[in-house]
Amino acid sequence: MSCKLSPAANRLGRELSAHVPSEAEGVLSLAGELGGELSRIWPLAVRHLRVRSNDAHTLYAVAIARSLLEAYPEADAGVVLPAIMLHDVGWSEVPPDEVLEAIAPGGGRPDLVLLHEKEGARLAAGILSELGVRGERAQRIVEIVDGHDSRREALSIEDAIVKDADKTWRLTPHGLDTVMDWFGLDRAGALRLCSSRVHGHLLTDAAKALARGLAAIESANLWHERAALELP
Template structure:
């Protein structure tokens, strides 16, 4: 689903550009973080993220991680942001026909999840070295990637934020759109599935609040009263 980026009309009839602030709290950019480090990582990562919409998923997860970092100033953004940008590169080394079997409800292929983590850690280590991330910090990033799905506990606050950003994406509009097409589900069924797989598995209060807000908005989208309105 594409977001509406330009208006369809101007019902007020006058230009309000002079009243729009150049910056606003909560509005994030991508490119200048970590002295441009993410901008150097992204082109090296995206070539490995063409599997099951992982490229867009990754950008949304980076944005979610950025918001969670605001609630956790003690966390090292230099670990969190590269880790979330690289966390799923390993799916590129899983046989394409088996990728969805790794995450489908009722699937019994934990070996595929472990494979993408292990391969992702290897790819991430190479990319981080290529962009000049110091070895000690790179080791912390790679450790998070190698276990971000299979490991039940969080190694650190940085690991917790990466895990939470990854999972919370499922309740975003893009997450639900994607899950619907993965498994042929209605939006209502996808929302129930994702909610069951997200809320009880988050580590941070900030992610829990964000996830409940996203689920509440999507719930309202499904109400008969909302679908009956002639609105976008």
């Protein structure tokens, strides 16, 4: 699954790149976060994330968490961003043929959800230690990883942002594409499933608004009027 990065045409017929700003509000760079710390965490995390499309999921969740931090300046980005980057590393320790059973509609395996949290906390602690992140900050990050799915209430605003970024991903285009292939659902079914697992389960007002917007856009994609248009 990839997004369009280059144009298929230039219908205007003139080169306009000189008028595009080099930076713009809301456009994020992973490399600059936390003085480059996230870029150092990523190579150590991604080796554990090549399960269930967790590698791409994690990058999108990091971006969502970063946007939510703008609404909550009191939250510690130095806890939120490493925690969201490391939150799913524990799925690498769950038997591959059981990973989707853990979250399947109409069933689920809470024991496997707990296993991925416990193993994720262990792996996260090791990665943070390897990078020299220790003490109270490391403890807070690991504590968030251990319980990010099973714990219903947030320990802190940092924990709430991590939980919300993780869940809100489900309503992104990549989230719906992924869920469709996980469970053999068409896009309409995936949108209904994901909406039922996101709306009503978020903790921050900013995430609730973002989730509503994402669901609205995807709803419009399913309208027959939209499908009738000769547009990509």
